[in-house]
Amino acid sequence: MAPTTALPTPLVSTEWLADHLDDPTLRILDATVHLAPPAEAGGAWSQTTGRPEYLAAHIPGAAFADVIADLSEPDGGWFTKPSPERFAAAAGRLGIGPDTTVVVYAVNVFWATRVWWLLLANGFDNVAVLDGGFGKWTAEGRPTRSGAESYPPAEFVGTPRPELFADLAEVRQVVENGGGACLVHSLSPEDYRATETVSYPRPGRIPGSRNVFVAALLDPADGTFRPVPELRELFQEVQAEPGRKVTYCGGGIAATGDALALRLLGETDVAVYDGSLMEWTSDPSLPLEVG
Incomplete structure (x- = not known):
């Protein structure tokens, strides 16, 4: 099954997403992470998954993309990009295959742009960031769901672009x-x-x-x-x-x-x-x- 709609730009509007929620080839990802700098010199940055907020409320159908645990290289440094093999495995678990369309959002949009860039860098082009993110979606009174959702696993296909x-x-x-x-x-x-x-x-x-x-x-x-x-x-x-x-x-x-x-x-x-x-x-x- 081919994607029903190709994405026109790196950004899609909340209106576009609302109109395509029923597209069976669509994969919506919540990529929220919370990050805070150290309070004093020599301290450590804090990084916290956004999964609890996702479980409380997310865009209908969305899966949670865990940037900390799955989309970074373990022990590779500060959110180091994962190897192509590790990324492909994680993307496959999220249901991203060659015939899918991906829209990424986050409470802080730059976590969504990070996942967007990782997908591009791994050879997957049919991806966009939700313009305005979850904040704009909820401000407009659009529907949300609670609990965990997922997509059927897929084989991620892409040629890395180092x-x-x-x-x-x-x-x-x-x-x-x-x-x-x-x-x-x-x-x-x-x-x-x-x-x-x-x-x-x-x-x-x-x-x-x-x-x-x-x-x-x-x-x-x-x-x-x-x-x-x-x-x-x-x-x-x-x-x-x-x-x-x-x-x-x-x-x-x-x-x-x-x-x-x-x-x-x-x-x-x-x-x-x-x-x-x-x-x-x-x-x-x-x-x-x-x-």
């Missing part, structure tokens, strides 16, 4: 050569200019980075992504630089929000630095800019 992720060696080469790609820092302006931090081993940004705060991409009224002309203005300096765009944040989650926006703007050579600041700032030999 170029969608950048590693430390690539980013280091960009910094040392003073070009070759535009590095995009996805955290707040305060994080970008940081001279002190409790969140990472060292404060600062990767040298030469541009700053596009991922939260600024969203309309505060309903959590949807801003229209393309507004996004283009936010990325004006980034798009003025030719070639590849490499986004990063603390651990490769928020950076996928900037990656989605760049895709909306027509950029095709985009990568996420998976290790991000967690990895870069842990090596005292690597340079940082502050202030």
Whole structure:
């Protein structure tokens, strides 16, 4: 059975999803995770699954995609992308096969963009993020269900695209050569200019980075992504630089929000630095800019 509707963009509206809830090829995934920075220097970030909230209320038919337990590499670091084999097994358990359509949402949309990016990086294109997420869905009075739901297991089929992720060696080469790609820092302006931090081993940004705060991409009224002309203005300096765009944040989650926006703007050579600041700032030999 082929998907009844191909997804037009990386984003689908709540109206689109409501109209397609009965599509037997549709796979809806709740990817919620709760993350909090350490309270003091040297402390650990807290990461908590969103499964309890999912069990209390979710979009009808949705399965829970556990980013912490299933869609990250065990002992690989901070939400390190899983191996292609591990990802394929997890995606198959979620019912994602070659003839399915996937829509991902989360309470914080950037967990949904992370799963969207993982699917793209593993060769699966028929996936989109729910624009406005669960907050917009419930604000509009749309139906929810409680308890666990699942889809029939499937065989995930996809050819990995390693170029969608950048590693430390690539980013280091960009910094040392003073070009070759535009590095995009996805955290707040305060994080970008940081001279002190409790969140990472060292404060600062990767040298030469541009700053596009991922939260600024969203309309505060309903959590949807801003229209393309507004996004283009936010990325004006980034798009003025030719070639590849490499986004990063603390651990490769928020950076996928900037990656989605760049895709909306027509950029095709985009990568996420998976290790991000967690990895870069842990090596005292690597340079940082502050202030």
